[in-house]
Amino acid sequence: MKVLSFLKPYRTSIIIALFFMLIELIVELVQPLFMAKVIDDGIMVKNLLNVVKWGGLMLGISLIAFFSGIINSFYASHTSQSFSYDVRIHLFKKIQSFSFEDINQFESASLMTRLTNDVTQIQNTVFMSLRIMLRAPLLVVGGTILALIVNAKLGFLLAVVIPFLIVFLWRAMKKGGQLFNSVQKKLDDVNSIMRENLAGIRLIKALIRKNHELKRFAKRSEDLKKRTVSALRLSETTRPIIMLVMNLTLLGILWFGHMLVARGGIKVGDVVAIVNYATRITTAFSPLSFIMMGLSRAKASAQRISNVLEATSDSADVKRPSSLPHVIEGEVTFDQVSFHYPGSNHQVISNLSFTALPGQTVAILGATGSGKSSLVQLIPRLYDIDSGAIFIDNIDIRELELNDLRSQIGFVPQNVFLFTGTVKENIAWGREGASMEQIIKAAKAARIHETICGLPKQYDTVLGQKGINLSGGQKQRLSIARALVRQPKILILDDSTSALDLKTERNFLQALKDYDCTTFIITQKISTAMEADQILLLQEGELLAKGTHDTLIKNVPLYQQIFQSQFGRKSGTC
Numbered sequence: 001m002k003v004l005s006f007l008k009p010y011r012t013s014i015i016i017a018l019f020f021m022l023i024e025l026i027v028e029l030v031q032p033l034f035m036a037k038v039i040d041d042g043i044m045v046k047n048l049l050n051v052v053k054w055g056g057l058m059l060g061i062s063l064i065a066f067f068s069g070i071i072n073s074f075y076a077s078h079t080s081q082s083f084s085y086d087v088r089i090h091l092f093k094k095i096q097s098f099s100f101e102d103i104n105q106f107e108s109a110s111l112m113t114r115l116t117n118d119v120t121q122i123q124n125t126v127f128m129s130l131r132i133m134l135r136a137p138l139l140v141v142g143g144t145i146l147a148l149i150v151n152a153k154l155g156f157l158l159a160v161v162i163p164f165l166i167v168f169l170w171r172a173m174k175k176g177g178q179l180f181n182s183v184q185k186k187l188d189d190v191n192s193i194m195r196e197n198l199a200g201i202r203l204i205k206a207l208i209r210k211n212h213e214l215k216r217f218a219k220r221s222e223d224l225k226k227r228t229v230s231a232l233r234l235s236e237t238t239r240p241i242i243m244l245v246m247n248l249t250l251l252g253i254l255w256f257g258h259m260l261v262a263r264g265g266i267k268v269g270d271v272v273a274i275v276n277y278a279t280r281i282t283t284a285f286s287p288l289s290f291i292m293m294g295l296s297r298a299k300a301s302a303q304r305i306s307n308v309l310e311a312t313s314d315s316a317d318v319k320r321p322s323s324l325p326h327v328i329e330g331e332v333t334f335d336q337v338s339f340h341y342p343g344s345n346h347q348v349i350s351n352l353s354f355t356a357l358p359g360q361t362v363a364i365l366g367a368t369g370s371g372k373s374s375l376v377q378l379i380p381r382l383y384d385i386d387s388g389a390i391f392i393d394n395i396d397i398r399e400l401e402l403n404d405l406r407s408q409i410g411f412v413p414q415n416v417f418l419f420t421g422t423v424k425e426n427i428a429w430g431r432e433g434a435s436m437e438q439i440i441k442a443a444k445a446a447r448i449h450e451t452i453c454g455l456p457k458q459y460d461t462v463l464g465q466k467g468i469n470l471s472g473g474q475k476q477r478l479s480i481a482r483a484l485v486r487q488p489k490i491l492i493l494d495d496s497t498s499a500l501d502l503k504t505e506r507n508f509l510q511a512l513k514d515y516d517c518t519t520f521i522i523t524q525k526i527s528t529a530m531e532a533d534q535i536l537l538l539q540e541g542e543l544l545a546k547g548t549h550d551t552l553i554k555n556v557p558l559y560q561q562i563f564q565s566q567f568g569r570k571s572g573t574c
């Protein structure tokens with residue numbers, strides 16, 4: 001599993017932790033032997049010197065075990081915490097590089113569970129492995145072997161029972177793995193409802209759907225509870241069964257040992273040593289069943305994390321990319337482009353060709369679902385096309401490095417998203433190290449500067465989660481400013497001027513000229529389209545017409561209808 005490879009850098013820490021764990025184990029295994037010596041060579045023969053000698057040795061090795069435990073704990077926690085930090089960072093980076101197909105496949109709620117719960121699960125397991133997980137089975141096996149060495153007849157009882165218990169525990173663990181896997185899936189479901197409710201809390205309140213959502217949440221929580229209970233039931237019944245069998249074995253050892261002592265076949269100290277081994281094995285089994293369940297849970301988590309780490313990344317970069325000049329012209333050409341979304345058969349863009357000259361404003365018009373957003377997403381390669389080609393300054397965008405390509409593009413998506421932070425930070429987010437001058441210039445062009453000046457702390461005003469203290473139109477303009485601060489050569493506005501009134505929109509389009517960028521503006525408004533150098537009229541993914549307002553209004557009936565519906569008069573009268 002890929003996730004385990006993250007342990008490699010901590011080999012030295014792991015070896016040190018295991019070394020001190022082994023010392024603790026050896027002390028635990030030899031202590032009963034020393035105890036037998038105290039009894040047989042000291043107490044039974046009334047030799048105080050031997051009691052002090054062997055007792056002193058027992059104390060000495062206990063101190064060694066004590067310090068070994070502390071060192072082991074230190075390295076185990078260092079390794080597990082560093083390991084989980086690395087896994088979390090890699091997962092985060094991987095998710096950032098996800099293709100849209102992957103994001104759909106995993107769902108954000110599931111990715112959240114993987115980043116948090118699953119990582120914590122394996123972090124705990126790594127710690128437990130280094131601290132006690134290996135010690136417990138070694139203690140079980142080592143204790144049995146030493147009991148056989150001390151006395152083969154009495155130790156035999158342990159040697160027979162323990163393999164059965166190990167097989168039993170192994171089977172329970174396999175079953176537990178499946179159950180815990182489904183527990184994590186149910187947790188994803190609960191998280192998904194939580195996420196939806198937090199994001200849509202206003203809608204839920206406005207439409208009085210609180211009870212409906214509560215029922216949905218309660219249903220998913222109930223499923224999670226049921227699944228967790230059956231998983232825990234398995235682990236909780238496993239332990240008492242093992243305890244019962246071990247206690248019966250202990251009784252058998254005492255009974256059989258008593259008979260052997262009576263016949264003079266074994267010394268009392270040896271019986272005490274074997275009883276001591278049996279007790280230690282019993283105590284080792286208790287965390288062992290707990291650990292085995294933890295291990296099966298961690299296995300499920302490790303698999304879920306590995307699935308994310310092994311997923312394909314963003315649209316693949318080419319091996320030897322062409323590089324764009326530092327300053328590009330901004331000519332964009334679509335040459336017979338066709339596209340469908342991964343996992344869907346529906347052709348969203350069909351055989352579409354046009355050229356946007358540097359600095360031109362291209363309005364994209366069309367009914368809802370006609371493919372406008374899909375078309376513009378192809379320019380920064382948020383998706384790759386099926387056939388045809390897209391060129392920027394005559395270079396096929398598939399030959400460019402993604403970062404190189406995207407650094408030239410300003411993108412304002414349909415759904416505005418603001419980050420928690422100040423107005424200034426939200427605008428500067430578009431460009432690393434943007435100066436205050438550049439921020440203000442972008443805000444002025446986006447027609448939001450005056451609004452910002454009216455805020456309590458102007459550019460230092462803190463915006464809440466998703467910018468709750470701004471109106472929809474203000475948020476839209478702020479995110480336009482964020483795109484403009486990049487000083488892009490290609491600007492994509494996906495229905496981002498819908499909330500601007502006619503005058504503001506006209507001023508904004510005018511101000512864009514200072515930025516000298518090729519602008520794609522998706523709009524439903526003819527008034528916006530009229531300002532553009534070129535209009536693309538889409539219908540069901542096909543380019544029905546392209547040209548200026550004057551050309552389309554003369555020749556394209558659909559454009560005439562849209563014009564009429566918005567202006568309420570026939571074409572030609574304008």
Ligand SMILES: Nc1ncnc2c1ncn2[C@@H]1O[C@H](COP(=O)(O)OP(=O)(O)OP(=O)(O)O)[C@@H](O)[C@H]1O
Nearest residue numbers: 341344348366367368369370371372373374375414
């Ligand atoms: N992620 C996706 N996976 C599969 N199909 C999609 C996806 N996004 C959009 N579609 C489909 O692609 C088609 C075009 O959608 P698109 O969002 O490009 O239209 P649009 O013209 O921008 O619509 P609107 O004006 O409503 O935003 C629609 O049929 C839609 O169902």
